[in-house]
Amino acid sequence: MSDQTASSSSDITITVKGPSELKLSITISPEKTVSDLKESIASKSDVEKERQRLIYSGKVLKDEDAISTYKIQNGHTIHMVKGAAKSANPSTSTSTSTRTGSGSTSQSSALPRLPQMGTGLNVGSNPIDNVENIHHGLAGFNPFAGQPGLNNMFDPNAMTGMMNNPDFLQSMADMMARPEVLDQIIASNPQLQSMGPQVRQMMQSPFFRQMMSNPETLRTMMQMQSSMGGGQGGFGGGMGGGFNPFGAGAGAGAGGAGQTGDAAPPSDPFPNLFAPNAPSTNTPSTTGGNNAQQPRSPTGQPPNPLASLFGPGAGGAGGANPFGGFDPSMLFGAGAGGAGGQGGNPFAGLGGFGSPPAPRDERPPEEIYATQLGQLNAMGLWDAQKNIRALRSTGGNVEAAIELIFSGQLD
């Protein structure tokens, strides 16, 4: 070796890849034990030695063995997996993902990400990286990770498939039923926090849960969204975006606001209130069709990851339509009054459905998804066009993209 180090020229430098894009470069003598290596990793990351499990070439490394036992060569990569977490502690995973370790670290979180269901609470940018060791519901909050096509929010077919997947519906319902998940959601968004206990109540309400797990509702939302071309808003935006925590109380003026015929300005706090007493018989596709003709809302807002998950945050953050949104008549056809009245601005009318369209990233997809494409290539997926399409559909989520590619839905 040309670069003689202070310790010994026989030292090898190995790459350690860990959860949440953690990547360390460790130089160590092959005579040292795996246990020593773990200590070295612990000093460069915040993963305690006891929780580290190292995998190299299909073998789990044993603490007492010398590194040379495994014939690890200079430049090879070891995978580090965190053992089961004692408790679901979100701060652990957060710090892991921000921890950059030594110079060779690459963080794909620097890439802008499309708002997308699941990214809200997904601490790292690759769900499987940080999900492995954490209890359901925190960093592993993304119930779609690992399920075919679930992150593929822009593909109506995949979406429909998902809607028909009882498993998805179940996980949705499970998710909503878990108080700690709700806490996590709320805690991670100041907007939600400031809304106080009602948020929690609302999220726990059977009605909300039913909505989130009702295939019909979801499908309707999906249809509306796709016909509006508001793809970037992401399914999550559609799902939760318009959710109005105060609607039930303030529902009185619902019909009126819609029927005035004024284009409800985005600042109107009550453009479409919760109006359970105004059921509509319009079909969703009709509404979608109407709205598809409308100009896009200028209401740009910075992509708020949570916005795409649970709308109260979205509405509040954007200031676009704090109370707009979760109007059953909107969901199921945008009601005669609503659709007509707010014709000028489909996004006002539809509340959260369209309000968080992220500013489009103008860079070429190859650049945006450079890291992910690299990973796909490394896995032997060479079809660049297909990879990009998959990544686009999944908002850059590598695992979901792989699912999508293998699912054949892109063919």
Place this chain on the structure above:
Amino acid sequence: MAKVPRSFRLLSELEHGEKGIGDGSCSYGLKDSDDIAMYEWNGTILGPPHSAYENRIFSLSIYCGDRYPDVPPLVKFESKITLPCVDQQGFVNFARIASISNWRRDFTLETVLVELRRDMASPSNRKTPQPPEGTEFPPVDLQTIARQRNL
């Protein structure tokens, strides 16, 4: 496209495995790096999250016979697992995994591991109760079995 001979193919797979693929959810390498014929391999699969396999590392033995990659490798779980495509001895029945039941030459060891992991995460399997961690299938001589099966 020219047919890549077995040795070149396995060498490239080996290199790929040593460098570390993707996120580490699947890993593989030669059991004995002095095995010039590259018959016996190890593999690990990290149990998919939100499943009964979560937080476990499953070890596998893989035997790439002389006819690989024209025929699938012999794959056996060492860690005990309950999965429809895995028999009582730990052997993987490829016919039970739809995505790789029709073996293709361009499938790799990685494909097999990734697809196995996917099978574990599938809705029908992910809740299947699993044997206690640390239990193993009885050891067998993969070479003998592979020869019997003409792999």
